[in-house]
Amino acid sequence: MDVQAAITRVLDEVERQRDFPVELARELMRVPTVNPKFEEAPGINREPEAQDIVAARLAELDMTTTRAEVFAGRPNVAGSWAGSAERSLAINGHIDVVPVGDQAAWSVDPFGAEIHDGRLYGRGGYDMKAGIAAGIAAAKALRDCGIELDGRFEIHSVVDEEAGGFGTKDLLRDPDRVPSAVIVGEPTEGQIMPCQPGLEWVRVTIRGRNAHAGWRYNDIYPQRDTPDRTRPGVNAAELAARFLTAVGQLERDWGCRKPAHPLLPPGITTINPGVVQVGSGIGANGLPVTMTNPAITPDVAVLDFDLKYSPTENSAQVRAEFEEFVRSWAAQDSWLRETPPIVQWELGSLHFPAFDTPLDFPLVDSIRRQRTALGRSAEITGFVAVCDGAFYRGAGATPLIHGPLGADAHGPDEWVSVESIVDTAKVYAAAAIEYCGLRAG
Ligand SMILES: [Zn+2]
Numbered sequence: 001m002d003v004q005a006a007i008t009r010v011l012d013e014v015e016r017q018r019d020f021p022v023e024l025a026r027e028l029m030r031v032p033t034v035n036p037k038f039e040e041a042p043g044i045n046r047e048p049e050a051q052d053i054v055a056a057r058l059a060e061l062d063m064t065t066t067r068a069e070v071f072a073g074r075p076n077v078a079g080s081w082a083g084s085a086e087r088s089l090a091i092n093g094h095i096d097v098v099p100v101g102d103q104a105a106w107s108v109d110p111f112g113a114e115i116h117d118g119r120l121y122g123r124g125g126y127d128m129k130a131g132i133a134a135g136i137a138a139a140k141a142l143r144d145c146g147i148e149l150d151g152r153f154e155i156h157s158v159v160d161e162e163a164g165g166f167g168t169k170d171l172l173r174d175p176d177r178v179p180s181a182v183i184v185g186e187p188t189e190g191q192i193m194p195c196q197p198g199l200e201w202v203r204v205t206i207r208g209r210n211a212h213a214g215w216r217y218n219d220i221y222p223q224r225d226t227p228d229r230t231r232p233g234v235n236a237a238e239l240a241a242r243f244l245t246a247v248g249q250l251e252r253d254w255g256c257r258k259p260a261h262p263l264l265p266p267g268i269t270t271i272n273p274g275v276v277q278v279g280s281g282i283g284a285n286g287l288p289v290t291m292t293n294p295a296i297t298p299d300v301a302v303l304d305f306d307l308k309y310s311p312t313e314n315s316a317q318v319r320a321e322f323e324e325f326v327r328s329w330a331a332q333d334s335w336l337r338e339t340p341p342i343v344q345w346e347l348g349s350l351h352f353p354a355f356d357t358p359l360d361f362p363l364v365d366s367i368r369r370q371r372t373a374l375g376r377s378a379e380i381t382g383f384v385a386v387c388d389g390a391f392y393r394g395a396g397a398t399p400l401i402h403g404p405l406g407a408d409a410h411g412p413d414e415w416v417s418v419e420s421i422v423d424t425a426k427v428y429a430a431a432a433i434e435y436c437g438l439r440a441g
Contacts, residue, residue: 006147006438007370010429013141018422021130021137022120025421026113027053028095028129029122036074037163039099047159050095050129051077054157057136061143063155070159070170078171079139080154087151087436088179089363090397091135091428092168092388093186094161097124098410105412119406119415126406126416131185132157134404134421138428151436154179161388164350168388172395181363181435182392183428185403188383190376190420192367193401195261195311196383196390197268198354200319201347203286204303204326206243207339208236210280211297219297233297234335237278240301243341246329247271247305261310261356263382268308271322275304286344304347311356311382319345352386355393357400366434367402370427402427 001009014021028050036045051067058065058079065079077095100110100123108114110123120130135155142149154177158167172178211219211233219232255267278301279288288300309318323343330336345351357364359380371378383389389399404424406416 001147001438003433003438006433007430009145010141010147010433011426013145014137014422014426014429017137017141017144020140021133021421021425022418024057024136025120025125025130025133025416028133029113029120029125030111032111033095033097033124034099035096035160035162037160047074047095051075051157051159054095054132054136054155055079057140058155061136061139063139068170070167074159074167076159076167076171077157078154078177080152081149083149083152083436083439085152086180088154088181089151089432089435090154090156090179090182090392091138092156092158092182092184092392093128093132093135094158094167094388095129095132096159096162096167097127097129098162101412107413115418118418120418120421121413121415123414126187126404126414127409128186128403130406130416130421131187131403131424134424135185135428137425138432141425141429142432147433148439149432149436150439152179153432153436156182158388164348165352165388165391166349168391172391175395178392178395179397181361181398182389182400183363183367183431184387184389184392184399184401185424185428186383186387186401187403187406187409187416188401189405190371190423191379191381191402192364192371193381193383194357194359194361194364195263196355196386196401197264197311198309198313198315198318198390199350199352199386200307200309200315200345201350202305202307202322203344203347204243204305205282205286205342205344206236206239206301206303206336207341208234208239208297208299208301208335210299213295213297216297234299236298236301239336240276240278240303243303243329244273244276247273250325258310259312261312261382263380264310264384268384269310270308272306273303274306277302309354311354313354315351315353352390353394355389355399357398361398361400363398363400363431363435366431367400367427370430371423374423374426376423
């Protein structure tokens, strides 16, 4: 059997079993797997049960399966068929979902997996249990029509993507698990996404000097020195405000000055001030101790930023650039020159390397051709958010993102197109044949 004949056969097989990925997605969606880092409540944090379903399916396909806890009671599940490392391919998906949010805003049961007019509704179907189901369906179709791949083929079903990708990071600590290529099945509207920005969470701590607010006039209008007046305070809240203004200017400067990536919108290099905490005294956790007394001139401001950089840059370069900016900003002020702000990277251990898979990487063209052959659009574009593909790149694999159509990920009435789940399974199966090759004999 040649590659083309194998593809024809596997596409027929997925078509014959077209209900399989849809029913599997529904089965997974009916088990709520809300990431407990966001919301913990009885009956909603059931990642292990959903992973049991995945593990059972993978075992039925004669995959060697592993189940390893990343956090207590939160296991990753991976399955693989043996094969060459050079042509190895993994399909990655995360089993955790974000909370339902405002239940009243939903017109369907968020965990009911109802289908209306070709749309499968529910939390975490689109993002991204449909992608996992499509990956397993691709494997099942390959197995059921007797196609054996030359390269190792794996399914990675991970926990905790929504809170920073700690499931995938943990899985890839085993170097034998790292494939040469990975398709992350996040929803992409059927588009092929070979690149995504890098993301850093960075904390900047600015110190001032405590004083009594009653003497603030002396900070603003310095008085003749008398023994009954305390030293002027330095207000960390006001320093933070100046710093935020400067960061906003830097962000716009980056937007104008840094070359845009051809597959990403201009100005993707954003620096979002997400959390600002100001108060007095610094605690062992690095945060202000007193945040309830405005009569104190505060001496601590802690600012947390979500900083994105283009796939054309690298993390070390961007970190150095931001640190240099902080140094120059501080150098303009006599107090800050003596008391420089402290910059800490990997806040919450979060760090997503960027990736920029070349457009001539075979899998890009393979998926494009399969989509076209199915009569579907096959646009190549960039992922503007970040996903687990970052960690595969960091581990040495070549990632790209391709998954089903739908809408309202993280919102009410999230849905995924039933037809596109089947399409995605077809594309995965055909791409696996082309990328991994057929086993001789
Ligand atoms: Zn997702």
